[in-house]
Amino acid sequence: MANRHLQRSIAMQSLFEWDFNGANKDGVLGIVDKNIKELAIGIEETDLVLTLVEGVLKNQTDVDELIEQCAPEWPLSQITIVDRNILRIGIYELLYGNYENVPPKVAINEAIELAKTFGGPNSAKFVNGVLGTIYREMGEPLKDDDKRKKEEKKKEEQKLEDNKKIIQENN
Secondary structure (H helix, E strand, O other), rough: OHHHHHHHHHHHHHHHHHOOOOOOOOHHHEEEEEHHHHHOOOOOOOHHHHHHHHHHOOOOOOOOHHHHHHHOOOHHHHHHHHHHHHHHHHHHHHOOOOOOOOOHHHHHHHHHHHHHHHOOOOOHHHHHHHHHHHHHOOOOOOOOHHHHHHHHHHHHHHHHHHHHHHHHHHO
């Protein structure tokens, strides 16, 4: 399991435990510390775990409101604890994350993978639907980034070919 994916898993498990035990923000750092010690054996870099957990909790009100808006048929209390916390992490990364480190589509895919691993049979579809709605509402940031990069590369290659022809013609 890749380091960043493992860290997201630990963050989700920590948020799950925090949520399951009454969502007392005072105890969350102890939960994170325990889970890092138990689950991140051999991993030196664990900053992402704390960044995700602290970011989700700091922005919980806004994140939870978004979940309720994008899944109106599902009151927050009726969404499973696993799905709810996977959504919280995904939304946090979509809204507040660094797009250079984690592009929006990667954040969505990571959340879907967490849902496949930890959620129920329909969790991945549910998470994909909610996060996809939010992504579209955001205006699909970086959507055309790959397309733009390919076009730029093609232009550069064409310019290089044109320059080679000019050099050959002048020789």
